[in-house]
Every structure is written in structure tokens, then in C-alpha cells.
Amino acid sequence: MIPPDVKQNxxxxxxxxxxxxxxxxxxxxxKLGLDVKRGEMRAIIGPNGAGKSTMMDVITGKTxxxxxRVLFGxxxxxxxxxxxxxxxxxxxxxxxxxxxxxHSVWENLELALRSNRSPLKALFxxxxxxxxxxxxxxLELTKLExxxxxxxxxxxxxxxxxxxxxxxLMQEPELxxxxxxxxxxxxxxxxxxxxxxxxxxxxxxxxxxxxxxxxIQALGVRVTVLHEGSVLAEGSLDxxxxxxxxxxxxxxx
Numbered sequence: 001m002i003p004p005d006v007k008q009n010x011x012x013x014x015x016x017x018x019x020x021x022x023x024x025x026x027x028x029x030x031k032l033g034l035d036v037k038r039g040e041m042r043a044i045i046g047p048n049g050a051g052k053s054t055m056m057d058v059i060t061g062k063t064x065x066x067x068x069r070v071l072f073g074x075x076x077x078x079x080x081x082x083x084x085x086x087x088x089x090x091x092x093x094x095x096x097x098x099x100x101x102x103h104s105v106w107e108n109l110e111l112a113l114r115s116n117r118s119p120l121k122a123l124f125x126x127x128x129x130x131x132x133x134x135x136x137x138x139l140e141l142t143k144l145e146x147x148x149x150x151x152x153x154x155x156x157x158x159x160x161x162x163x164x165x166x167x168x169l170m171q172e173p174e175l176x177x178x179x180x181x182x183x184x185x186x187x188x189x190x191x192x193x194x195x196x197x198x199x200x201x202x203x204x205x206x207x208x209x210x211x212x213x214x215x216i217q218a219l220g221v222r223v224t225v226l227h228e229g230s231v232l233a234e235g236s237l238d239x240x241x242x243x244x245x246x247x248x249x250x251x252x253x
Contacts (some may be wrong), residue, residue, distance in 0.1 A: 013038045013058070013205045014059065016038045019068030020229070021054055029065065030229035041201035043216045043237075044209045047250045054208045056177050060092050061085040063152040082208035091236035094167070095180040097160040101153035105144050105163055105179060109154055112167035134170065134221070142166040143194060158189030162196060175205045184214050194218040213237070225250065 014036040019159035021029040029051045036042050044052055058070055058155040070077040077085055079207055082190050100108050127135070139145040142162040147155065152163060161181055168176055178197070182190040194215060196205055201221075210216055216223060216237050223240050225233040227250065233243045 005148075011037055011074060013040075014207075015069070015071040015244060016055075016058075016230045017069045017071075019055075019058060019070060021051075021063060021065050022056060029058065029068075031068070032099075032230050036207060038093050038174075038204050039202045039203055040195060041206040041208065041219060041221045043219055043223045044226060045211065045213075045216065045223060046232070046252070047241075049228075050226040050250075051228055051229040053179070054229070056092060056179060056207075056209065059177060060090060066096060076241060086171070088173045089172070089174035090177065091168035091171055091175070092177040093161075093164055093168055093179060093181065093193065095183055096242065097157070097164045099152040099160055099163050099167070102151065104149050104151060105139070105155070106135060106148045108163055109138055109166055109170055112170040114222050129214070138166045138169055139167070141199065143192065155236075156189070158193065159195065162188075165196065165200075169200070169204075173204065175207070176200065178208045181208065182209055182210065183211050190215055213241075 011018065012035045016032055016034040019026065019029050019032040025101070032051065032055060034055070043199055046052055053061060058065050059077065060071065061077060061080055061084070065078060072088060072090065075088060080088070090235070100111060104113065110127055110131070113127070113134070136145070142165060144159060146160060146168065152160065155163060165178070165181075181197070182193050185193065189210065197208065200206060208219065223235065223237050224231055225246050227239050232249065233240045233246050241251060
């Protein structure tokens with residue numbers, strides 16, 4: 001049975017209930033429960049091995065849970081493969097940026113456009129005025145407008161991360177899963193990334209996995225702490241940082 005808040009009023013976009021995943025006897029997820037509202041940004045923190053990556057894998061269809069439910073709106077994600085889930089409106093950004101380095105920033109965004117491009121249509125495909133406007137809007141959002149003709153290989157690490165986020169946005173997802181976006185960034189790039197994600201949230205739902213507490217503080221969002229595959233604590237960053245169990249298993253290390 002789909003929970004009423006998912007099925008009727010649409011407030012909850014992503015809903016995980018009692019999700020468990022085991023690998024060779026090791027429980028990566030243990031009856032994990034999570035719900036993310038439409039337009040909400042949620043930060044996920046926790047020690048290595050807490051289940052953060054496995055949770056992302058389950059949401060995107062890379063890993064099938066042993067038990068539990070994973071709902072996106074009123075769609076059961078466990079019944080779909082990775083490609084179908086991406087087409088439903090879930091985009092994932094891994095820690096290491098994956099952009100087309102020999103292409104320009106503009107070309108990267110153009111290649112990421114959500115469009116029907118069969119092999120035949122791809123031969124004759126040309127961006128429309130609406131497509132070009134969308135690319136320009138994304139360049140402005142990601143602060144890459146002055147670099148539109150630069151090769152992606154020449155971008156800084158932070159700029160590549162922003163470009164990949166822009167490429168995800170070209171796919172028009174409802175939910176973005178972002179894995180450690182500020183790892184390896186300068187302080188200035190970290191600050192700009194927080195601003196970018198805060199701008200995106202509201203229009204999209206965003207789930208951010210990160211270890212940088214200053215970055216999480218800058219986001220100013222609800223935080224979920226995972227430990228041993230389940231939720232240990234949830235609330236504001238200030239609240240979870242004062243939680244004795246969170247200090248014991250994570251922050252005190």
C-alpha cells in the first residue's frame with residue numbers, strides 16, 4: 001500500500017521503508033527508512049560503511065534491496081532498471097566529475113539535453129532556440145557563462161563539478177543525488193557550490209552525501225545521520241552534532 005502522503009498530496013517525492021541490503025552476510029542497509037519532500041534538500045552524513053553509497057545505489061536501481069519499499073512519487077523503483085529510473089526523473093552525480101573533456105562547456109550541456117535522439121535522428125539533430133535558451137540559463141546558473149567555449153579539460157576541479165551538475169539539470173530530473181560534491185575543492189569553490197545547490201533546491205529535490213561539516217552548515221538543511229545501514233539521528237546539523245550517539249560513532253572520530 002502506498003502511503004497517503006505519497007499517493008494523494010504529493011508532498012513526499014522519495015520514500016524508503018524498511019530497506020535492507022546484504023552483501024555476503026554483511027548488512028549494508030538495515031531496515032532503512034527515509035522520506036524526502038518535493039523541493040527539499042537533504043544532507044546525508046555518517047561514517048564510512050554507514051550505507052550512504054548503497055542507499056544511492058538502491059534509489060538509482062544499481063542495487064536491488066533484499067526487502068523494503070522504494071517509492072518515487074507513486075512509482076515502485078524496485079520494479080525498474082537504472083535506465084528506466086533515470087528516465088523517471090532521478091539524476092545522480094558521483095564524487096569524481098565525468099564530463100566530456102575534449103568538448104567545450106557548451107557542447108557538454110548540449111550533449112546532455114533531454115531529447116529523443118534515435119541513431120537516425122541524431123544525424124540531423126540541431127538544437128532549437130528553446131534548447132539554446134535552456135543551455136544559456138544553465139550556464140548562468142552554474143556561473144560558467146564566460147567559459148562556454150572553453151574545453152572541459154581546461155576547467156578547474158570545481159568548475160567541472162558545476163558543469164556536471166548542469167549536465168544533470170539538462171535531463172530535467174525531479175530528484176538529484178549528489179555524492180561528495182565539494183571533495184577536493186577550494187574554500188571559494190565550496191562556497192559557490194553551496195550557493196548553487198541552494199538555488200536548485202526548491203525547484204528540485206536534492207539529496208547530498210557529504211563529510212564536510214562546514215559545507216553542510218552552509219546548506220542549512222535537515223540532516224540524516226546513517227550508521228550501520230539505518231538512521232541514527234535526524235534534524236538540524238546543530239542538533240545532530242550534539243547527539244551523544246552521533247558524537248560516539250562519527251563526529252568523535
